[in-house]
Each structure stands twice: as C-alpha cells, then as structure tokens.
Amino acid sequence: MRSAQPLVQAKHNGKLARQITRPPILLKSSMRSKAKREKTIEILIVPNPSQLPNQKNVGITIEPEVIKDILSQAYKTVLITVINTEDDLQSLIERRPDLVFSGVKYFIFGDREIWLNDCLDKHNIRYIGSSCQALYKEHDKSIAKTIVKNAGLATADFFISSPGEHPTLASVPLAFPLFIKPVKGGDSIGVDARSIANDIDAMNAKITEIHQLQKTTALLETFLSGKEYSVGIFEDNTTGELIAMPIEIVVNENENGQRILDFTTKKNDEETVCKVTNRKIHRQLSDLAKATFTALGGKSFGRIDIKMNGNNTPHFIEANLMPGLKKGYFYRACSLNLGLSYAQMIMKIAHNRMSP
Numbered sequence: 001m002r003s004a005q006p007l008v009q010a011k012h013n014g015k016l017a018r019q020i021t022r023p024p025i026l027l028k029s030s031m032r033s034k035a036k037r038e039k040t041i042e043i044l045i046v047p048n049p050s051q052l053p054n055q056k057n058v059g060i061t062i063e064p065e066v067i068k069d070i071l072s073q074a075y076k077t078v079l080i081t082v083i084n085t086e087d088d089l090q091s092l093i094e095r096r097p098d099l100v101f102s103g104v105k106y107f108i109f110g111d112r113e114i115w116l117n118d119c120l121d122k123h124n125i126r127y128i129g130s131s132c133q134a135l136y137k138e139h140d141k142s143i144a145k146t147i148v149k150n151a152g153l154a155t156a157d158f159f160i161s162s163p164g165e166h167p168t169l170a171s172v173p174l175a176f177p178l179f180i181k182p183v184k185g186g187d188s189i190g191v192d193a194r195s196i197a198n199d200i201d202a203m204n205a206k207i208t209e210i211h212q213l214q215k216t217t218a219l220l221e222t223f224l225s226g227k228e229y230s231v232g233i234f235e236d237n238t239t240g241e242l243i244a245m246p247i248e249i250v251v252n253e254n255e256n257g258q259r260i261l262d263f264t265t266k267k268n269d270e271e272t273v274c275k276v277t278n279r280k281i282h283r284q285l286s287d288l289a290k291a292t293f294t295a296l297g298g299k300s301f302g303r304i305d306i307k308m309n310g311n312n313t314p315h316f317i318e319a320n321l322m323p324g325l326k327k328g329y330f331y332r333a334c335s336l337n338l339g340l341s342y343a344q345m346i347m348k349i350a351h352n353r354m355s356p
Ligand SMILES: Nc1ncnc2c1ncn2[C@@H]1O[C@H](COP(=O)(O)OP(=O)(O)O)[C@@H](O)[C@H]1O
Pocket: 141, 156, 179, 181, 185, 186, 187, 188, 189, 191, 221, 222, 223, 224, 225, 228, 259, 260, 261, 262, 305, 307, 317, 318
C-alpha cells in the first residue's frame, strides 16, 4: 500500500481535475524525450466509497499517481480525473483528451449503466484496452469459451449449472473429474480444493456453494491436470501485430495433491512465476494466446490464461482483457519476456494507443 499523498484540486478547462504531487519515477534515459509530446492524457478513475478490493465496475485498479508520474515524463499534460457524475463524464468528452488511461468498465449513474469504452468510441476518443463488445465476451467465461471453441481452438469441454439442474449422474454431460468455478469473476474467487469434483455429490455441493456465496451460475469443465501458464499480449496499434509473452505459474500441491491457482494461493502470493524456456511450449502458448485474443476481438493488450491437459496440450482457460496493471502477472510477463521495466510497460501501453 502506498502512503497517502497530498491532493491538489486543479482547474482544467473550467472543470475540476484531481492532481496529486509526489516524487517522480524515473524512466530509463532512452524513454525520456527532452521535448515532451504536445498531448493530453486523462487518467480516469471512479471513487471507491466502501474501499472494496474488487469493484465490480472496475476492471483494472490503477495507482493514478504512479501512472501520472510515468506518463508526465513524455507527455505535456497528464491529469487525474475522478468521475462522480454523468456531468463529469460529459465534460471529459468535451475536453477531448488525446488518450483516456483507465481501468473503469462502466459507471452506474442512478439506475443506468454507461460503459466507458462504448461512450469513448461513440465520440472517437482513444483509450487503452479493448472495446466494450470484447469486454462483454470475456466477462462471461462460458461465452468466451464458446467463441474460442468455435474458432477451432482448444478449451476444455464444459457446461453450466445451477442448483437442481443436474440431479442425476445420467444428466451430467461430461465425465469426472470436473473442475467447477463461478462463470464470472476473477482473482480465483470461488476456486478452492472443492472445485475438483470426483462424483455427483461433490459436484452439486460446489454448484450450491457458488450459487450461495458468489451468487452466480457455475461453470463445469473437464479437469486439466497439467502445468499452468499465462500469456501477456501486446498489440501494435499501427500494424495490428501481436506480441505474445508467456510465463509459467508454479503452484504448490494442495491438501489433495493437486495444483490449482486457488483463492488462498493467490491471496497469499504463494505461487511463483518463471520464464517458459522450452521453445516448442513457448510457441504453442504464444500461438494459442494470439489466436484467442483475436477471436475475442481483443485490442491493445491483455492476458490469456492457459492450462495443459494430461497430454501436455495447451487449453484456453480464460481471457483477461483488462489485466491488472500493478506488479502482477502482466507486468511479470513483460519483464520476463521483453525485459521491460514497470515504467516502460506503462509508457508502451499509452504510446501504442496515442494518436500520431
Ligand atoms: N478446467 C480446469 N482444470 C483445472 N484447473 C482449472 C480449470 N479451470 C480453472 N482452473 C484453475 O482455477 C484457476 C482460476 O480459474 P480462472 O478461470 O483463471 O479464474 P480467475 O478469473 O479467478 O483467474 C486457474 O488459474 C486454474 O488453476
């Protein structure tokens, strides 16, 4: 956690923009341009009144002051804007920044949901990341898996279920063991040793638990017993070329001798991350990740989770088109594959989407 920094309210085009002063994070000299580009970037955030670790409408929780320090070294005007109301959003649209840097998915104004990227697309304002349509496809893992499967790519067979829907063995369309998790969500919430079911009673107990605790439908898949990977993706905005950055995620065995990235492991940072040195596996992971990113309509950057089955064939698990931008898997994928520093990664994300 960063310590609180002094806040300064600054006027920008007649509107209040929140600016924060703190010591700068220095970029490598090759990335600092002496003449800053005459561009305006607005780092857009929403308030988090209850200080929730996971706000449903926020895909990437960013540290605005850190991002501002980095981008200010290359761009003339970098502001932090807090959107409280629809008027705030309207003002941002009228200011027409050259780029909006944000991890917000949607705003809730009264009883209406307004998706940020949809709104920016309508007004031809550039933003980091994928369009609203792609985020929608990624958001429900069963939709993402159907798209990926229809594109002829490998993903474990699956079905969805709610309590009472699959009461008998004959009604279960796949063989055990099955892997059971919430159909929506992230950070391994709802994933634990009970996610692996070897019989119908264990299966239905987990479906009920997910319904009660995560208030969602369960996704049931053929269990993938092999190694786990995540692949960072960067898209070159001008050429459309994709760069894949695979990493292996190594997890200790749980109480049943299985290796899954469950909630406790992720929360306690117990997993380790390493380079994928085997060339064949590196290529297989890169090919699958690029193809799924394209099939889902991903833009700019993202992360694709992959797991091997028992025969060492990589299978798509889920896509993260708004991957975390702290020092998590996406950063580690950039650093282990491209040797990027944190500041270089942030700069690359912004630079790639900036108008010429
Ligand atoms: N079909 C599967 N077989 C085995 N393990 C799985 C399967 N699907 C997911 N997992 C495990 O559960 C973890 C969390 O699943 P994932 O869909 O990536 O959820 P999250 O969005 O919470 O990251 C994965 O990282 C993996 O370890």
